[in-house]
Every structure is written in C-alpha cells, then in structure tokens.
Amino acid sequence: MGLTTRQLAESVDIAPATLLMYEREKFPIPYQTAEAFADILEIDRNLLFDDFARFIDYPFSHRLREVRKIYGLNQTDFAEKANICYSIYAKWETAARQPSRKTYEKLVDAYPEIKI
Secondary structure: OOOOHHHHHHHHHHHHHHHHHOOOOOOOHHHHHHHOOOOOOOOOOOOOOOHHHHHOOOOOOHHHHHHHHHHHOOOHHHHHHHOOOHHHHHHHHHOOOOOOOHHHHHHHHHHHOOOO
C-alpha cells in the first residue's frame, strides 16, 4: 500500500514502536486493531488473527455455549471449573461483555476445545 510504519500506525492511533512490536510478533495484535489494519491494507483480517482474535471473531458467545454443552455443564459449573466468576461468565455467553486475553487463556487451560 506504500504506507510508512508511521503512517500505518497513526491511521489506527497507535505508536510506530507498537506497530513494530506487532510485526516482530513481540505483542499480539488486539482484535480491533487487527480489523483496522486489515481494512486499511485491504487484506483478509484472518491473516492478522491469533487464537484469541479467532475466538472473539467466531463469535465467542456461541463458542462458549458450544463447549459448555459438550461438557454437559450449566454456566455456574463451567465458570467454576475455569476459576472465573459466574456473573462475568454469564455476560460473556450473552455477549454483553467480551473476555480479555488473560481470561481467554484461563478458559483454554480448563477447556482446550475453546480454541478455534
């Protein structure tokens, strides 16, 4: 696209140094930032997605429900096994809130099938 690092970084409101860290795979690209990059660069956003971003994009609320039903658990028991507060988990399953990358990793530890 002929953009400099600075131009691309500024177009998504991040520091050029942060963009360089993404390019060097030192930091994962946040979901919304990956979407913005894909739009600007006119590429498939999946090229920029890691496991967490694929989970969020799936959509995550459906994936949580699918995996919970595989285990035959209610929301309370499912959340408890992953060491997550039930009230927070319930909001994820209804897509009222989005899990963080850190809590996604807790979910994957408890339920490897969560990965897309």
